[in-house]
Amino acid sequence: MPNDIEVLLSVSLNKATTPWSLHVDESNHPNYLNPGPNAQCLVWTLMGEAASGSFLPLLGPEPERGFVWTGTAPNNGIFGSPFLSANNQLKLIDHHTGPSTSGIWTYNLRANIGGTVYTTVALSAAAQNTNPRIKNN
Secondary structure: OOOOEEEEEEEEEEOOOOOOEEEEOOOOOOOEEOOOOOOEEEEEEEOHHHHHOEEOOOOOOHHHOOEEEEOOOOOOOOEOOOEEOOOOEEEEEEOOOOHHHOEEEEEEEEEEEOOEEEEEOOOOOOOOOOOOEEEEO
């Protein structure tokens, strides 16, 4: 992926929720991607108190996966399959090239931190102000 652009998304432990959850920092909208000729690689990294944890495996039944789409999944070809890198980051290739790959998709992340599994909070596919999401402009 030497020509890919990496888009970094920090994931931290949110102790303000009950139960505690994962929080994806979307400040300044790193999750809003513009189309381009090269693929963009979304990179989620566990930070702060979550840094000692690890994302759950990406295969297996839905409640045990580290990444799942919620609501309507994107059409085939927009995104590659998520994968875990050697340095404990979760990555997803976004092939956003133009209007045919535009849209908004919500997802859940899950990570094991200190023996407890935490997840992002996804209220519904429509709750785009609180759900972690990817927006291809």
